[in-house]
Amino acid sequence: MTVYLISGSNRGIGYGITSALAARPNTIVFAGARNPGAQSLTELAAKHPNVHPVKLTMADPVDNEAAIAHIQNTAGQLDxxxxxxxxxxxxxxxxxxxxxxxxxxxxVNTMGLIVLFQAAHKLLLASPTGTPTLAFISSLAASVGFPYFNMGQATSGATKAAA
Structure with missing residues (x-):
């Protein structure tokens, strides 16, 4: 059994990742979102009983700690x-x-990742898989390897690069 937590799972890339993982056997997916009651998540959870929407607001220590406690109580692990x-x-x-x-x-983009890691690191590092993973989805605007730096997206690019 592999237990996932995906932030921003109610739309876009996060929803796509959550949907793909939900269809896999032997997975539990905690779908983190500011609004875990979002229609997209309630419909996905109704279709896949291994999906558990959970309130997760980036950079909010209380929400992050509560989400991790819920994962601990529900699944007993986080991989x-x-x-x-x-x-x-x-x-x-x-x-x-x-x-x-x-x-x-x-x-959100920089401190949110740190707050999430601080809340989750003990449970994550105790993963019985032996290979706990924290994957960060960045953006093209944050890439120094891209042929140009889009100055119009400096706020997003700089803060994603910092993370």
Whole structure:
């Protein structure tokens, strides 16, 4: 049995990953989202009884610790975290980007990963698989290998690269 926690699982890439893992045999998937009652997650959980929506707000220690406690109580283990969530709330020239936008992006994209790791590391490192995994989904805007740095996405790119 492999137990997964996926953040940002109610839409986009996170939902796609959650759906694919839900269809696998011998898996339990904790679908983390700010709104675990989202229609996409309730429908997925109804279709796959191995899917458990759980409240998970990035950079919120209380939510993260509660989610990990729920995983511990329900499954007794955690083997893989796929930290998918991220924000891109501001697109525009770096020169005129409000510093508050960088702070908001930093809180979710960078600190959110740290808060999640701090809440989960003990349970994750105790994985009976012997290969606990924390995978972080970044973005093209965060890649220094990309042929150009998209200055219009500096808030997202810089904070994802920092993570």
């Amino acid at each position: 893989v975290i796929i930290a998918n969530v991220g924000v891109l709330q501001h697109v525009g020239p770096l020169a005129s980007t409000p510093l508050s936008q960088f702070q908001d992006h930093w809180e």
